[in-house]
Amino acid sequence: MxxxxxxxxxxxxxxxxxxxxxxxxxxxxxxxxxxxxxxxxxxxxxxxxxxxxxxxxxxxxxxxxxxxxxxxxxxxxxxxxxxxxxxxxxxxxxxxxxxxxxxxxxxxxxxxxxxxxxxxxxxxxxxxxxxxxxxxxxxxxxxxxxxxxxxxxxxxxxxxxxxxxxxxxxxxxxxxxxxxxxxxxxxxxxxxxxxxxxxARTGWLGALQDPELGRALALIHREPTSPWTVASLASRVAMSRSAFSARFTRMVGEPPMHYLARWRMYVAHTALKEERPGLAELAERMGYQSEAAFSRAFKRFMGVSPGAVRRGDATSLPALGMSA
Structure with missing residues (x-):
């Protein structure tokens, strides 16, 4: 416990x-x-x-x-x-x-x-x-x-x-x-x-109010750059790995690691707009081995390149893909 x-x-x-x-x-x-x-x-x-x-x-x-x-x-x-x-x-x-x-x-x-x-x-x-x-x-x-x-x-x-x-x-x-x-x-x-x-009691909002999933989501939101795994998140909320993964995917609409990757891109997006760090520095902060790998992941999730956000060229974002 x-x-x-x-x-x-x-x-x-x-x-x-x-x-x-x-x-x-x-x-x-x-x-x-x-x-x-x-x-x-x-x-x-x-x-x-x-x-x-x-x-x-x-x-x-x-x-x-x-x-x-x-x-x-x-x-x-x-x-x-x-x-x-x-x-x-x-x-x-x-x-x-x-x-x-x-x-x-x-x-x-x-x-x-x-x-x-x-x-x-x-x-x-x-x-x-x-x-x-x-x-x-x-x-x-x-x-x-x-x-x-x-x-x-x-x-x-x-x-x-x-x-x-x-x-x-x-x-x-x-x-x-x-x-x-x-x-x-x-x-x-x-x-x-x-x-x-x-x-508000279903999907992502419902998961936030779920005793176990809410704690797991709070961990991801608070510590997005930590080296989380499905097993470590499940352990922190006292659930089995399989039960945690199944409930998370059913309620949130995507697997835990996919959600974690998406949230990291949210954090990166905010950093690019407010701090304007170098892409290599930000890639390392987000846990990526290379700037190229980070850039590919960012564009896949956010629909725009990190360079465009950093330069201020991206004035809007497409609809986000997490399911309700």
Whole structure:
């Protein structure tokens, strides 16, 4: 039993890799009748917080939803959608409407016919870590978090009120506060969905919450360059090699060593963007005998060459291949 790890929050550790970067935030002051059509923003997560009034959210393939004060909705796939005062009413393209640019990443939009007012805080965030982009593929089209009387949700609603106050008053530093709190809200929304949604109990997300597999994944995530084998990982979580390999492959969708190799490429991708090490140095760090072998493995998993990432030529990555 001495090889067992203490209890770990492997799901929480995985969420740490979200590493969001704020792209743009907007406070919308709207008066009925009004309607906004938001464009597709691939590679981004979009969210809306209703701080006063109400509106309808329409997303193709999803039932229309009425959003009221305190409602937080997250659209993880950056899909085009519509928000309006009247269900099915006419909309204007967001890019056609004038905005007051408060800063490079924050604006105020005023639009509508002068009737009942509604205020929205809208945001677009990007995910920097390649593993986070895989997580997004496992999420539904819309994640909705409602106000409630539970202590957990009270904290969330207090954060929403804080954002609303900052957006209304626009005090010095307000953009920074809104950006940080919005990132926290996105993580909280994901945690809430994972706690309640059956989709979070299967595949990679389910494996993170499995007592043994979660520990094994945490070991890989914490120590990706260690010389792990199937046997050593199985030993650390007190399972037989065969049982561990079978359960890991069934739940994660790929064998343990394949997942380990893929995670090492995630780590290498981040290092290339942030540290810009030499390829030979990085190959050795990742446990490869040659730069050529490392480069081949990197391109196989990531779809681009390490040199292109290091130079900044690779602006986007293809969909990641881990199965759900």
């Amino acid at each position: 001495k090889n067992l790890m203490p209890s770990v929050d492997s799901l929480g550790e995985a969420l740490h890799f979200l590493r969001m970067s704020g792209t743009f935030y907007c406070r919308s002051e709207l008066t009925a009748p009004w309607g906004l059509a938001l464009p597709v923003m691939k590679g981004s997560l979009m969210f809306h917080v209703v701080t006063s009034g109400q509106c309808w959210l329409e997303v193709d393939g999803v039932e229309d939803q009425l959003l009221q004060p305190g409602t937080f909705v997250l659209l993880p796939h950056g899909e085009g959608h519509r928000v309006s005062s009247d269900r099915g009413g006419p909309t204007r393209k967001l890019e056609e409407l004038p905005e007051e640019l408060v800063s490079e990443r924050y604006s105020v939009l005023r639009h509508g016919g002068g009737g009942t007012p509604t205020t929205l805080i809208c945001g677009v965030v990007r995910l920097d870590h390649p593993a986070a982009r895989h997580l997004v593929t496992l999420l539904p089209s819309v994640i909705r978090v409602e106000p409630s009387g539970s202590p957990r949700m009270d904290w969330l609603q207090s954060t929403l009120r804080f954002i609303a106050d900052e957006a209304r008053e626009l005090r010095p530093g307000g953009e920074t506060v809104i950006t940080r709190l919005a990132d926290v809200l996105v993580v909280q929304a994901l945690r809430e969905w994972m706690a309640q949604g059956s989709g």
